[in-house]
Amino acid sequence: MSRDLLGKTALVTGASRGLGVHMALRLAEAGALVAVNYAVDEGAALETVRRIEAAGGQSFVIQAKLGGEAAARKLADELDAELVARTGSNRLDILVNNIGGGDYGSIKHADEAMYDQMFANNVRGPFFLTRALYDRIADFGRVINISSAGARLTDPNIIVYTMAKTAVEAFTRVLAQDLGPRGITVNSVAPGFTAGPTNDYIVRDPVQAQPVIDATALRRFGQPEDIADIVYFLASPQGRWVTAQHIDASGGFKL
Numbered sequence: 024m025s026r027d028l029l030g031k032t033a034l035v036t037g038a039s040r041g042l043g044v045h046m047a048l049r050l051a052e053a054g055a056l057v058a059v060n061y062a063v064d065e066g067a068a069l070e071t072v073r074r075i076e077a078a079g080g081q082s083f084v085i086q087a088k089l090g091g092e093a094a095a096r097k098l099a100d101e102l103d104a105e106l107v108a109r110t111g112s113n114r115l116d117i118l119v120n121n122i123g124g125g126d127y128g129s130i131k132h133a134d135e136a137m138y139d140q141m142f143a144n145n146v147r148g149p150f151f152l153t154r155a156l157y158d159r160i161a162d163f164g165r166v167i168n169i170s171s172a173g174a175r176l177t178d179p180n181i182i183v184y185t186m187a188k189t190a191v192e193a194f195t196r197v198l199a200q201d202l203g204p205r206g207i208t209v210n211s212v213a214p215g216f217t218a219g220p221t222n223d224y225i226v227r228d229p230v231q232a233q234p235v236i237d238a239t240a241l242r243r244f245g246q247p248e249d250i251a252d253i254v255y256f257l258a259s260p261q262g263r264w265v266t267a268q269h270i271d272a273s274g275g276f277k278l
């Protein structure tokens with residue numbers, strides 16, 4: 024396994040559970056010092072750190088319930104202190120805006136609370152965190168936003184999620200233009216149905232799983248490692264010439 028991220032620093036938001044765990048593991052495996060962000064479950068975040076260290080990597084946890092400016096500033100201050108203590112500098116090379124997720128609900132069911140929650144996690148979180156870290160992101164660094172194949176679907180049952188993830192893609196394109204002169208690439212990765220805690224109940228139920236498999240060109244659920252490898256590629260030196268792109272990582276879901 025290539026160690027081409029040795030000497031780099033990374034932050035993965037929402038890395039105590041689900042896809043973020045594997046993104047953190049993959050970046051650490053390549054040599055990056057990885058900050059593992061979580062909202063409430065410190066034990067799970069520490070478990071991510073334990074797995075990274077057991078594999079010979081370096082990592083630490085950083086708590087912040089993201090979604091607005093205050094939490095983002097708090098995270099930035101704590102990240103500064105942790106990075107300076109470990110590396111002598113607050114330079115951040117790789118920012119993975121992973122928190123997000125969505126509930127099912129048509130426009131008739133999507134009330135204000137659901138709408139606000141969806142935009143807080145998928146849009147406000149990445150926006151205000153990137154804003155808080157804007158000057159700390161190193162030249163030739165990386166910003167990777169986790170979107171969803173849902174951004175391109177027209178399923179009425181995920182209308183708010185689709186709206187929110189479409190905003191993430193607009194954010195990605197505009198930010199790529201903004202940060203390009205500093206050599207920083209900005210891309211989004213869009214998983215489809217991926218095995219893990221979010222979709223366990225579907226994966227385990229053949230009646231619900233089969234339609235997903237049938238609608239996927241590669242005829243299986245994604246694995247968290249499938250997504251983590253793309254995040255790693257974008258973060259690696261090999262990804263240096265890719266920016267402002269939306270990379271569908273769904274195995275061809277509902278093409």
Ligand SMILES: NC(=O)c1ccc[n+]([C@@H]2O[C@H](COP(=O)([O-])OP(=O)(O)OC[C@H]3O[C@@H](n4cnc5c(N)ncnc54)[C@H](OP(=O)(O)O)[C@@H]3O)[C@@H](O)[C@H]2O)c1
Pocket residue numbers: 036037038039040041042043060061062063064065067087088089090121122123124125144148169170171172173213214215216217218219220221222
């Ligand atoms: N899973 C899929 O199949 C799939 C498909 C398409 C797109 N995606 C996208 O991939 C990303 C990850 O999805 P996932 O299914 O892996 O999510 P998940 O399992 O729900 O992951 C939740 C993680 O995010 C943290 N978190 C939640 N809200 C937070 C907040 N406000 N601030 C900081 N951390 C927060 C949680 O921390 P605590 O444990 O402390 O609560 C946990 O570490 C999301 O952007 C999602 O939209 C996922």
